[in-house]
Amino acid sequence: MYGGRRDSGGVRNFMLALVLIGLLSLFFTAHSDQEARIGLWAPFGGAAQAPVAPGGLVGVAKSRSVGADSRPQGNPLDSRNTVITQGYGVGSHAPATTWGAVDLAIDGNGDGAAEPAATMNHPIYATQSGIVALTTDSWPAGNHIWVANSHYRTGYSHLSSFGVTDGQSVHPGDLIGYVGSTGQSSGPHLDYQVWVMQGGEWVNQNPLDFGALDPGF
Numbered sequence: 001m002y003g004g005r006r007d008s009g010g011v012r013n014f015m016l017a018l019v020l021i022g023l024l025s026l027f028f029t030a031h032s033d034q035e036a037r038i039g040l041w042a043p044f045g046g047a048a049q050a051p052v053a054p055g056g057l058v059g060v061a062k063s064r065s066v067g068a069d070s071r072p073q074g075n076p077l078d079s080r081n082t083v084i085t086q087g088y089g090v091g092s093h094a095p096a097t098t099w100g101a102v103d104l105a106i107d108g109n110g111d112g113a114a115e116p117a118a119t120m121n122h123p124i125y126a127t128q129s130g131i132v133a134l135t136t137d138s139w140p141a142g143n144h145i146w147v148a149n150s151h152y153r154t155g156y157s158h159l160s161s162f163g164v165t166d167g168q169s170v171h172p173g174d175l176i177g178y179v180g181s182t183g184q185s186s187g188p189h190l191d192y193q194v195w196v197m198q199g200g201e202w203v204n205q206n207p208l209d210f211g212a213l214d215p216g217f
């Protein structure tokens, strides 16, 4: 039965090859998922200036159900002394489709102007529920946070430091970091962005339409 043993060995080798191919494809699938997530975390710069592939974001957030608090609402500085130092879609925030944001700072003495000392290290709060993605020392966003779910994402730029870890789940009002002046910034402020998933693409929105100057969440 020499022939029989040889055939049985051939089958075994064939099965081993199948297992190897399976393991390899698992590895490459996981690898490309990882690349999609890393691409998502890059908030700005180069090709990442275009809205990121929605598939990557859905992949990050799909294990999380989207509740009533998934929509951004409220002032990420949660202060009645918040002032806007640069408006939506103007200056470095143009074009709004790519860079739309409002720059927020604190007027500590009530003179109507931003006060750097009162703004620096002011706490920043999540305005929506979602999963945190951190980017450290990027350009121009500096220390940056995305909070994202499958419907909405908010961006927080130029932080002095983080109050959350990568991949953490947060809810509106959770402390996520502190205002700074990292990246392309001439003084302490929070660059705050709101994006909405529409027709399979991320569309930039005016944060003032989401209560960005209204304390409370």
Ligand SMILES: [Zn+2]
Residues within 6 Å of the ligand: 086, 092, 093, 101, 102, 103, 190, 191, 192
């Ligand atoms: Zn800005």
